[in-house]
Amino acid sequence: MEANYHKEIEHLIQNIPTISLATVDESQIPHASLLPFVWHQSHGLMVFASALSPHTTHLKHNPSCSVLIYDSVGVDPFALKRMQLKCFISQIATTHKDYNSILDQMHTKLGPTVSMLRSLPDFTLFALRPESGRLILGFGKAYHLQGFPITVIEHIKK
Numbered sequence: 001m002e003a004n005y006h007k008e009i010e011h012l013i014q015n016i017p018t019i020s021l022a023t024v025d026e027s028q029i030p031h032a033s034l035l036p037f038v039w040h041q042s043h044g045l046m047v048f049a050s051a052l053s054p055h056t057t058h059l060k061h062n063p064s065c066s067v068l069i070y071d072s073v074g075v076d077p078f079a080l081k082r083m084q085l086k087c088f089i090s091q092i093a094t095t096h097k098d099y100n101s102i103l104d105q106m107h108t109k110l111g112p113t114v115s116m117l118r119s120l121p122d123f124t125l126f127a128l129r130p131e132s133g134r135l136i137l138g139f140g141k142a143y144h145l146q147g148f149p150i151t152v153i154e155h156i157k158k
Contacts, residue, residue, distance in 0.1 A: 005152040008137055012069045012083050013039040017110060019047070020068040023058035031055060036110045038102065043127035044148060045087065046102050048114070051122040059089050059126050067128060078139075085133035085145070092125040099125060 021033045033055045035047045045067060049056040059065065070082035092099055102125060107114040117123050133145040135152065142156040 005135065005143065008081060009083060009135065009150055012071060012081065013045075016069050016071060019045060020070075021047070021055055022066040022068070023055050024062060025054065025058055026061065031058065036106070037128075038105050038109050040098070040102055040105065040127070042098065043090075043092065043102070044129040045085075045127070046092075046106065047126050047128065048103070048106060048117060048123050049126060050117075050120070051124070056124060060091070060124070062089065064088055064131075065128060080136070081138065082136045083133060083145070084136075085128075085130040085150075087128035087130050090127045090129065092127055094125075 017036055018034050019037045021035050023031050023033070025031060031054060033053065035049060035055070038046050040046050047059075049059065051057075064086060066084065066086050068082060068084050070080045072080055075081070092102065103114060103118050130145070130148050130150050132147070133150075134156070135143045135145055137143075144153040144156060145151065146153045
């Protein structure tokens, strides 16, 4: 059964192109946004965000955020397969050894727009490293997640 969890997690992080991102501003007012992402084995969820977007300021000034990844294709909207993760945020500097390979990976998954965006000075690469969360695989199939790499801890029965 454990392998099924990892197969579903792998499907969500490899095949879904966007995350719903929840951040808070300096007044602790919540904000939601949608961002393309890629998964990186060493860093977690990688997003490339413009300084023109409020979520970029929030990511720079708050050490954590929450993300939701979901698969909405052809299913009952009440039973969407989804994963919610609380993440620790870090910036990946342009001088970091993985910076260019991560953007190359983004180009492969997300398309040629990444090439144009990487030339713009207002974009920052962020790593969102999972700390904990939940995996929902349908009715009655909810699981606590923990850590990085993501591990299924227990079935939620209440």
